[in-house]
Structures are given as structure tokens and as C-alpha cells.
Amino acid sequence: MMLRNICRYQRQFGQVIWPFSFPQGQHVPSLSTHLQKAKYASGTTERKKFYENVSIAQGEGGLFEINLDKRKLKTPGGKLFTVPNEALAIAVATEWDAQKDTLKFYTMHLTTLCNTALDNPTQRTKEQMISAALKFLETDTICYRVEEPPGLVELQRNEWDPVMNWIEQRYNVVIGSSSNIMGPQIPEETKETFQQHLNSYNLWSMTGLEYVITQLKSLVLSFGLIDRHLSVEQAVVLSRLEEEYQIQRWGNVEWVHDYDMYELQARTAAGAMFVHLSSESTAVKRKILHD
């Protein structure tokens, strides 16, 4: 990398420049690209925190960028990191600001989601994501009921039935549940209704929703969360209902159960925030006073 740039300088200025004649503190153009490629680190090495201040700036097209000291943040794919609104930009900036000494990317869920939406490394279209989500409904956690032990059967009935009733009413569909290995038979009209609804999401929101569905292992719970019928904590408890039941019976192991629960909560909360922020418009509605 260094050598290539030295050759470029050579051609530009027509003089022979020895590698060692560059004084130590000089800003070499290759440095920024080199840093940017290494910014996200490999799986084994850790990146040190290389910046002091994090700020946001509004660039072209009204999109917001993140600045680490003087440098603009880029995605792992090399694109400029841009987000559509200020709230999301501030939240991402806060994630970078909260890092100490070393960068822990596994705590920066919003950044990761933005990178996925911007780079789209697997080249997925919105239609592919929608059909994947609808396919997921056939293996939805809420739809799979056990037949024993009776405590868990009752718990599933008491906790999952209300959510099922809510979504069937809200979207005017039939989903149902089953206790055999084949799972429920989802009617075509149900899928069509959901497909229409999902079509109204933009690409970013759909990316976030797909993430939430993957985390919660349930489309029903994800809709419950995104439609603000459930809180993140409630959705996570419902998603982990069997684990919670076993924990009640056999006890809690902090470094497994709590660890998994906090990770799931963090990821789900990030996904939900990402969906909401990607689909909001910051128009201020003024109410007309009736006299």
C-alpha cells in the first residue's frame, strides 16, 4: 500500500523519493483507507479506540453522517455511512461514544444493522425478505404448543393465546396453533394480508423487522412488538417461555440464562428501534384548536 502511493508521488513530482525520507508524523493518503479497512477488525484482533470525539453532520440529500474525530465513518463495504434521520444518527453516535479503550462491535447493534442495510452484502431484495418472513410464520414459536408437562401447557395457553388473539383481531386473519410436529396450516388469505402489510415497509425497516423475527423466532411476537402492543421485555419473555419455565423449576444460571436473555433483549430492542426510526417521518403535526 505504502509502496504504491510512493510510486504515485514519484510520478507526480518527478523525483526519486526513498521510503525512509517521509518524516514520521506526515499524513500519508494511504493511511485513511488502510485504517478504514481495518476499522472493523478481524475476528480475533481487537481494535483500539482511535478517536476522542464523536459527532454527527448532515450531508447531501438530508442524510446524516457520523464523524469520529475528523474522519467520516464508513461501512465495512467501504461506503459512506449515512442514515435517514437525526435520531438514528444520534443513537449510532452514542454507541461509538460509549466505547472505552477497545471497540466491542458486538455491543453496537444499531451500527451493525445500519451496515447491513447500507451494504446489503447478501444482495437481498425486499420481496425476498417478505417471503422469508411469511415462510417463517409456518414455524412460528407461538404456534408450537407442547402437550406435556401440564405446567408448561398452561403457561403457553395463558401467555401466548392473548397475543394470538390480538394479532388475529388486529389483522383480521386466522393463524391457529398446533401441537404436532407438522405445525399449523396457515391459510393463503392470512399470508396475503401479511404480505400486503409488509409491502408498506421500506427496505431499511424490512431489514430491521427480519432481524427482530430472527431474534425472537416468531413473526407474531415481532408484529406485537413493532405495533407497540408488547414491550421488548415482554416479547423476550414470551419468546423464551419454555426457558423461563425451566428456570422457574430448576433454577437460574447467570452466565447462561441471564447472559442469553440480556443479549436477546439488546438485539431485539435495537431491531425494534431500527424499524421505528427507519419508518418515521419527522413531520410535526399541529392540531387545530376547535372553538
Next chain:
Amino acid sequence: MAAVTSPLRACRGILKELRIAKGSDYRNTLVYKHVLEQFRRNQVTGEQFCRARMDALHAARTYLCLLTSTRMHLRLHERYHARGDRALEEVAGLVGLRLPTQPGGKGWET
């Protein structure tokens, strides 16, 4: 005692998380100003049930959950999963054994 779902509790919770994350100058951050502005903006409403207010409260609780969960997850990670393997001598020492010493060095070492 205010329920955990009240706006006051949510706001206080977020500010506490910010203070833990940033230290004493958390008031100068962008996020602090943004959060307070959002809470102020949603306070004044003539309606008893205001959709925008409920949405804002849900968003606040979600963000609070995000901050708290990432912190707790990181804490548990550091405590239980970050140490790496023990040294070979230590592992042997756990069951009361010692590694054999070969004063001449191992055969394959130069």
C-alpha cells in the same frame, strides 16, 4: 411509587444509563439533549389518550431496554466469558498434578 411504564421513570432510567456510560460530562452529549427534547415535546397535549405520546413512551422504554441490556450483557461477558484459557500449569494444578520437567529440553525443541 411510579410504575416502570411511566415517562418519568423511563426518562430517569435513560439518563442514569447515560451517566454510567459517559461519566460526569454526560450532559454535554448529543443524546442527552435529544432525549430531553423528545420528552419535553411530548408533555404538552390536550388529549387523555394521545397516540403520539404512547408511541414516544414505547420508544423511550425500548431505548432504555437497549442501554440497560447491552451494559448488563457486556458486564456478564467480561465476568464469565472474556478470560480465555488458563495456562497449562494452572490446569494441571487444579487437580493437584504438576507438569513433568525435562531439564534437557523436549526432544523437538532446538
